[in-house]
Amino acid sequence: MRRLSLLFLIVLWSVVTGVAQELRCNVSVSGQQIQGANRNVFRTMQADLYEFMNNRKWTDHVYSMDERIECSIYIRLTEQVSANEFKGSIQVQLRRPIFNSDYESPVLNIKDNDFHVEYVEYQTMEFNETSNRDNLTNIMAYYAYVILGMDYDSFSPNGGTEYYQKAQQIVNNSQNVRYSGWKAYESERNRYWLVENLLNKSYAPYRDCIYQYHRLGLDQMSERIEEGRAEIAESLKSIQKVFRSRPSLYILQIFFDAKANELVNVFSKSYPDERNRILAILNEVDPSNGSKYDKIKEAAEEF
Structure with missing residues (x-):
């Protein structure tokens, strides 16, 4: 009860002052696959992580309530190793509002299967x-900073x-x-390599794409749709450049996991x-989603 009262006062203070923290993060914790477990533990973990x-x-930086970054974290616990030790996966999603529209663009959609924590x-x-004294809070803080960096x-x-x-x-x-x-050494697609790729200057065009795609592309499409779309098309050349440097790069998978449907x-x-140029790039750098990109051609034929 005391804890709930404290949380209420924090929320009330934020509303009154108009100042908020950076994240508006929905957190979900599921332990349905763990038989015989105390279900209250999962509810408490979810509340604590929220x-x-x-x-x-x-x-x-100072954020107002409506400036908070929209994101979601889904934790699926699949194994209870001991009374307070769990294994599972964590999925992290980030959405970015697009200027002068009610559309939110998916920026990050990543699933991490190396979720092994004590709670x-x-x-x-x-x-x-x-130091890493608590793997659970270190994983959560890590993804909080990745979310902030991407945004x-x-x-x-x-x-x-x-x-x-x-x-x-x-x-x-x-x-x-x-x-x-x-x-x-554990994998080429884990938390180590995600941030290494993002900070590696050899792959700088990737981050150039993130800016051009969103700020110069999507943000102007409500008023100048062709100009905005052209910027997005141009930004994909940066992804192509990174791909030709190292096709198996982790951040390339992350980009298309978030962006293929968009x-x-x-x-x-x-x-x-423009459509033909884009299809040539997409089929080169992201062949696994080729069936999705076929819809671009199909839609054009119907149009």
Whole structure:
């Protein structure tokens, strides 16, 4: 009861002052696959993680309530290793509002299967910026900074660098922990490589694309649809450049996991020359979604 009262006062203070934290993060925790478990633990974990993500100050910037970054985290627990130890997956999604519209563009949609944490019900959740004493809060903080970095990158060139660096520091702090997901040798598609790819100057065109695609492309489509679409088409050349440098790069998969359906919608009513150029790029850099991109041609034929 005392804890709920404190949370109510925090929310009330934010409403009264008009100042809010950076994230509006929906958190869902499911333990349906774990037989015989205490279901209240999952509800408490969800409430604790919601409070951790939404009521912590992640930056030095001041946000109003309507400026908070829309994101979602879905945690699916599949194994209870011991009384307080769980394994499963975490899916992280980020949405970005588009200027002068009610549309929110998917920027990030990533599933991380290296979710191995300890959680003690009713114990205060603490995150230490200099060490990994709690893998659960380190994973959550890591993705909070990745969310911030992606969002800031979409509004200004390389705007998210500071937050990617904070995420990288969490990776560095986690090199000696027993949990997977933090080390380079474990996989080419994990938390280590995500932030490494984002900060690696060799792949800088990727981040150039994130800015051009959103700020110069989508944000002007409500008023100048052809100009905005042309910017998005141009931004994909940056993705193509990165692909030709290293086709198996993790961030390329992440980009298309978020953007494939949106690209179909954007270019379905494109003019023939632009459509053909885009299809050539997409079929080169993202062949696994080729059946989706066929819809661009099909829609054009119907149109």
